[in-house]
Amino acid sequence: MIAPIKKITSSYLIRAYTRHLHKKNYLIKHTEQKTTHYYKKLKPEKIPFVSYPYEWCFDQLKDAAPLTLKIQKEALKHEMILKDASAYNIQFLNGKPIHIDTLSFEKYEQGKPWVAYKQFCQHFLAPLLLMSYVDVQLNKLLILFIDGVPLDTAARILPKKCVANPFILTHIFLHAKSIKKFEGTTEANISTRTISKNAQLGLIDNLEKNINKLSLKKYSTEWESYYENTNYSKEADSSKVAIINEWVEKTKPANAWDLGANTGKYSRLLSNRNIFTVSLDIDPNAVNQNYKISNKNGGTHILPLLLDLTNPSPSIGWDNTERLSLTQRTKPELVLALALIHHLAIGNNLPFEKLAEFFGSITIKWLIIEYIPKEDSNAQKLLANRKDIFTDYTQKRFETEFLNYFKIIEQKPINQSKRVLYLMERKDA
Amino acid sequence: MVNIKNIGNTFLLFSLIYFATEQKAHAYIDPNTGSYLFQIVLASLLGGSYVFKSNIANFFNGIKSKVIKSESEKTTKTKRG
Numbered sequence: 001m002i003a004p005i006k007k008i009t010s011s012y013l014i015r016a017y018t019r020h021l022h023k024k025n026y027l028i029k030h031t032e033q034k035t036t037h038y039y040k041k042l043k044p045e046k047i048p049f050v051s052y053p054y055e056w057c058f059d060q061l062k063d064a065a066p067l068t069l070k071i072q073k074e075a076l077k078h079e080m081i082l083k084d085a086s087a088y089n090i091q092f093l094n095g096k097p098i099h100i101d102t103l104s105f106e107k108y109e110q111g112k113p114w115v116a117y118k119q120f121c122q123h124f125l126a127p128l129l130l131m132s133y134v135d136v137q138l139n140k141l142l143i144l145f146i147d148g149v150p151l152d153t154a155a156r157i158l159p160k161k162c163v164a165n166p167f168i169l170t171h172i173f174l175h176a177k178s179i180k181k182f183e184g185t186t187e188a189n190i191s192t193r194t195i196s197k198n199a200q201l202g203l204i205d206n207l208e209k210n211i212n213k214l215s216l217k218k219y220s221t222e223w224e225s226y227y228e229n230t231n232y233s234k235e236a237d238s239s240k241v242a243i244i245n246e247w248v249e250k251t252k253p254a255n256a257w258d259l260g261a262n263t264g265k266y267s268r269l270l271s272n273r274n275i276f277t278v279s280l281d282i283d284p285n286a287v288n289q290n291y292k293i294s295n296k297n298g299g300t301h302i303l304p305l306l307l308d309l310t311n312p313s314p315s316i317g318w319d320n321t322e323r324l325s326l327t328q329r330t331k332p333e334l335v336l337a338l339a340l341i342h343h344l345a346i347g348n349n350l351p352f353e354k355l356a357e358f359f360g361s362i363t364i365k366w367l368i369i370e371y372i373p374k375e376d377s378n379a380q381k382l383l384a385n386r387k388d389i390f391t392d393y394t395q396k397r398f399e400t401e402f403l404n405y406f407k408i409i410e411q412k413p414i415n416q417s418k419r420v421l422y423l424m425e426r427k428d429a
Numbered sequence: 430m431v432n433i434k435n436i437g438n439t440f441l442l443f444s445l446i447y448f449a450t451e452q453k454a455h456a457y458i459d460p461n462t463g464s465y466l467f468q469i470v471l472a473s474l475l476g477g478s479y480v481f482k483s484n485i486a487n488f489f490n491g492i493k494s495k496v497i498k499s500e501s502e503k504t505t506k507t508k509r510g
Contacts, residue, residue, distance in 0.1 A: 083457040106457070113472065115456035118464035175467050182463035195469050199476030203468065206475050 014105050017078045021099070026071050028093070028100045042102060045093075048255065048276045048303075049330055052323050053087040053123065054142040055305045055313055057288040058131050058216050061139060064090040064097040065124035069208040071099055072114070076197055076204075081108040085120035087148070088323070094300040111194025117203070118179070121171055122148025125211065129168060132214045133158055136284045146317050151176035167210040216288065232417060239415035244269055244336075244368060247410070247423045251366045253334035260340035264290035264304060267336075271302035278332070280307035309340075310348050327362060334366040335359060339419075341398070342372040342379045346390055352401040360405030365429040367406060371398055371420045395420070 021027035028044045035041035053061055064087060072082045082104050089101040123142075126149040130138035134157055141149050155176045162168040232240065248270055255276040258267040263286050267279035271294075279302055281287050290304035307313070312326040337359065344350045359367055372379050374393055383390075399408065406424035413420050 113460070113465055113468045115458060115460035115465075117468045118461050119458060170471055175464060175471075178467035179461055179463035182461075182466065195472045196476055198480050199472035202475035202477070202479030203472040205479050 014080065014107075017075065017080045017105060018102055020078065021071065021074065024074075025096070026067060026074070026099055027102065028091075028098055030102055044100065044102065047091045047093055047100065049278050050324070051092060051303065051305050052142070052313065053090075053127065054140050055307065056139065057284055057291050057304065057306060058128070058136060058139075059288055059291050060092065060097070060304075061087070061124065061128055061131070062211065062214060065120075065128060065211050066208050067097045067099065068120060068124065069204050069211075073201060073204050073208075075105060076108060076200060079108045080105045081112075081114065082116055085116035085123060087123040087142070092303050095294055095298070095302065108197075111196070113195055114200060114203070118151075118175070119148060120207070121151060121175060124148075125171055125207070126151060126154035128211060128214055129162070129172065130154060130157060132216060133162060136216055136288075143314070143316060146322070152180060167206070171207070216285075232414075236414050236417040239417075240338075240370075240419075240421065241266075241269065243412050243414070243421050244338075247368055247421075248273065248275070248334075251334055251423070253332065253366060255330075255332045256334040256336060257332045257362070258336040258338075259307070259309060260338065260343070261290065261304070261336075262286045263293060264302060266338055267302055267304075268294075268297075268299070270334075270336075271299055274301050275334075276301045277303070279304045280309075282306070282308045309344065310350070331362055331364050333364045334368065335363040337367065337369040339370055339372065339378075341369065342376070342382060345393055346374075346379060346382045351392065352398050356401040356405050359402070360426060363426060365426055367422075367424040367426075369402075369422050369424065370414075371395055371422065373418050373420075376418050 018027055022029050028047075030042040030044040033041040033043050053064070056064070067090060068082070068085050072085070075081050083106045084101075084104055086101075089099055089104060090097050091100050092098070122145075127139045127142060130141070130149065138157070141153075145153075151172055155173050158168065158172065163173055244266060253270075253275055255278075256267075256270050257278045257280060258264070258270070259280055261267045261279040261281045262283065264271075264279045267277045267290070271277045271279075279287075279290055281290070281304075284306060287304045287306050290302075293299075294302050294304060307326065313323075315321060315325040315328065316323045341355065344355055345352060359369070373395060374380070374383070374388075374390070402408070402422075402424060406426055408422055409425050410423045411420055
């Protein structure tokens with residue numbers, strides 16, 4: 001994306017500081033383009049897949065927050081300042097958070113407070129505290145609140161014991177009270193009192209230190225230990241891995257989505273081959289584990305994200321075009337849908353007709369999908385407490401519906417399992 | 430038992446008294462009056478502790494680098510000897 005910009009004041013300072021941030025991998029690199037109409041024209045390095053903070057697991061948001069603060073600290077040392085602190089200024093590149101808005105900087109005016117402090121608290125601190133102290137899924141509030149979770153809302157949701165924590169008391173509770181106290185002011189009446197740079201740095205340091213101490217409450221989620229409790233034998237698992245490896249070699253996709261990826265076991269079959277893979281799952285603990293494993297292994301070609309396939313991220317913001325829905329973003333050449341179809345069809349009452357249409361719309365070319373028959377023990381669990389109304393849930397019907405959108409290139413049964421893997425190619429690819 | 434609501438109100442009252450003069454602010458995003466005032470008070474309190482901790486850290490870093498330098502000089506003299 002090319003970002004034409006008009007004259008920037010203190011351009012020398014900004015250029016020097018952005019070069020400094022590039023070296024630290026804090027800020028996205030860009031190239032300067034020729035222009036006669038504008039002061040400068042910058043083309044940033046492309047992000048392979050744009051994601052949003054409501055799709056990030058806890059540790060991703062927790063890594064994004066201190067990055068913003070580090071940039072702000074470095075900015076102050078270079079007589080610069082961040083003029084905003086939006087979580088949407090952070091993306092993930094090569095497995096790590098990176099700031100993408102080169103135009104976020106302006107020259108620091110001595111004594112002027114940080115105008116983006118409230119925005120930082122709403123975009124980063126409030127969601128992190130809600131995820132840590134209340135429920136790990138509460139980052140989804142960021143879908144409802146385009147400019148971050150309002151601090152008074154966060155204060156009402158957080159448990160009362162948080163008031164005893166000086167960090168939360170100040171940055172959330174008292175901060176919210178102050179905002180409420182002065183709301184309705186007709187002018188931006190702000191004191192001429194200045195604060196020193198050291199005071200600013202003290203505020204940033206306080207935020208950074210305490211955010212780094214945050215952690216998730218230990219409670220289990222439905223799918224976090226899936227791979228410890230699957231119904232695959234060792235032989236079945238090896239068979240599945242071998243088939244997928246063979247088909248990945250055959251299709252050679254440039255990028256992929258792994259739907260229902262859990263902790264990313266099969267995503268890494270691709271990402272370890274340097275195939276950029278978006279590794280999506282509904283379970284927040286599973287995605288968090290996936291992210292931690294990727295970080296530990298230095299994974300640069302995998303992006304774990306939260307996704308509820310039955311209710312994926314919508315388009316939001318002004319005119320519903322500021323933040324794109326999942327299906328409006330860069331589509332992959334390969335989609336993996338392993339151990340998934342029975343959850344969608346039986347668990348969520350979605351007919352094969354609808355599923356085939358959906359998969360046909362999200363992949364550019366390839367689909368590797370696992371058919372799980374009703375007799376499979378995990379499918380039986382889904383039917384354990386309900387009437388079996390799924391008369392159309394058969395392998396024949398599955399193939400018929402998917403053949404409306406795909407050609408079946410190969411199908412292979414998984415050894416020691418009733419499941420079948422399919423390699424499909426979009427008909428109009 | 431300490432009444433947290435009273436502490437909060439007292440804090441805000443002192444902030445209001447302390448910052449009596451007014452000036453318009455211009456910014457890329459709306460900093461919000463209440464947030465701006467709160468930040469000024471909070472940062473002023475945190476700044477002192479930050480400077481103190483930085484000075485302590487610098488002091489010990491200074492000692493550490495002197496020790497390392499002295500060890501390195503000793504090693505050099507031993508080799509020449």
